Amino acid sequence: MIHNGNPNGNLRLHIDWTRCDGRGVCNELLPETLARDDWGYPLTHDHRDPVIDQGRITAAREAVDLCPRLALTLHRG
Numbered sequence: 001m002i003h004n005g006n007p008n009g010n011l012r013l014h015i016d017w018t019r020c021d022g023r024g025v026c027n028e029l030l031p032e033t034l035a036r037d038d039w040g041y042p043l044t045h046d047h048r049d050p051v052i053d054q055g056r057i058t059a060a061r062e063a064v065d066l067c068p069r070l071a072l073t074l075h076r077g
C-alpha cells in the first residue's frame, strides 16, 4: 500500500525504527537503495526516507510485503 502525502512527490520508502529488528530482507532486495550496518540494520544514504526510482518499485513493494516486522511503508513526499 502507498500512503499519499504529496501526490506529486517522489515515491519514498519509510522504515519504522520502532519495529525494525535488522533482519536484512530490505537491503537484500534493494541493495542500491539501502546499505547495511554491522548489525544488519538498513542504512539510508542521507538519513531521509530514500527515493524509490521507477525501476525499483517492484522490489520495494516486495520488501514491504516481506519485511517480517511490517516496518516498511511506501509514501509520496
Ligand code: SF4
Pocket (backbone or CB within 6 Å): 015, 019, 020, 021, 022, 023, 024, 025, 026, 027, 040, 041, 042, 066, 067, 068, 069, 070, 071, 072
Ligand atoms: S526487512 Fe524489515 S525488519 Fe528487516 S531490516 Fe528491513 S525494515 Fe528491518
